[in-house]
Amino acid sequence: MESLKNYIYMDMVGIDSLLSQITSELVETSHIQTTSRKAGNANGSIGFSEVVKKIFKADVSVSGEMESVQTIDKTTTQPYEAKIQQIIQYVEKCEVVLKNRAEIHKNYQEDKQNFVLLTMPFDTDFYHNDWFKTVDLANQCGYIPFYKGGDATNKFKDIYQYDDSYYKTMALKKIKLTMNLSIKKMEPLGGFSSHLATLFRVTKGTNIRLGVFGHVYKLTESVYQIKPYAVWRG
Structure with a gap:
């Protein structure tokens, strides 16, 4: 030792x-992803993917939990x-x-x-x-x-x-x-x-x-x- x-x-x-x-x-850089959920609703047009968007879009109404994603860059020496x-x-x-x-x-x-x-x-x-x-x-x-x-x-x-x-x-x-x-x-x-x-x-x-x-x-x-x-x- x-x-x-x-x-x-x-x-x-x-x-x-x-x-x-x-x-x-x-230096070492790491990406930290955090996800949070909260109650709420959303109305609007939601595209499922770039390919799907070319074919169709869906008008939907979502109620209940809403999800948000946050990415943090952390650098350590x-x-x-x-x-x-x-x-x-x-x-x-x-x-x-x-x-x-x-x-x-x-x-x-x-x-x-x-x-x-x-x-x-x-x-x-x-x-x-x-x-x-x-x-x-x-x-x-x-x-x-x-x-x-x-x-x-x-x-x-x-x-x-x-x-x-x-x-x-x-x-x-x-x-x-x-x-x-x-x-x-x-x-x-x-x-x-x-x-x-x-x-x-x-x-x-x-x-x-x-x-x-x-x-x-x-x-x-x-x-x-x-x-x-x-x-x-x-």
């Missing part, structure tokens, strides 16, 4: 753009949570989907659309002891940057370690991920007791575990940038 997600960010325009490329069923799941199901079948830092480093394909669907801890420099300073800074910038920094300070402790797994581990530790969340697309920052305020205060801006669905782009050999479509609490 799919676990419930606490979304803190949604790029609704981007989600609709992706979904429109895989399906035209962005698919929730964004459902849209996200529909897109994810499609890209898992048809596109490149990378689910952790190791897969990004190993399986990124230059000539394909690369998506990420992962849960991992991120850091941000936007944490302050004063939440209201954080909100002011976010409003000025328009976004909050998140990243998973590579460990560029790690030195070779043993120059005689030549096995492949050792060097692969070292390369992975240098991989950097960056991700910017527009505050217009985020859950409202709110006051000091809001969910995001609590999240930032408890984590002090580090090791914030987030689930992410989005495109990933390779900027350099060791730096990748995520364009998020949806982010949730991991």
Whole structure:
């Protein structure tokens, strides 16, 4: 069963753009027909059908119940949570989907659309002891940057370690991920007791575990940038 997600960010325009490329069923329209009856009578000429009208018409008098029919068009929009799941199901079948830092480093394909669907801890420099300073800074910038920094300070402790797994581990530790969340697309920052305020205060801006669905782009050999479509609490 799919676990419930606490979304803190949604790029609704981007989600609709992706979904429109895989399906035209962005909205569902249904027709509701209601019938009501009431007492009354009618006099006049009643045509039974277009064909019959050409042959004859009947002058009748009707008494008793009169019937009226009303048709209502009802349009419903698919929730964004459902849209996200529909897109994810499609890209898992048809596109490149990378689910952790190791897969990004190993399986990124230059000539394909690369998506990420992962849960991992991120850091941000936007944490302050004063939440209201954080909100002011976010409003000025328009976004909050998140990243998973590579460990560029790690030195070779043993120059005689030549096995492949050792060097692969070292390369992975240098991989950097960056991700910017527009505050217009985020859950409202709110006051000091809001969910995001609590999240930032408890984590002090580090090791914030987030689930992410989005495109990933390779900027350099060791730096990748995520364009998020949806982010949730991991």
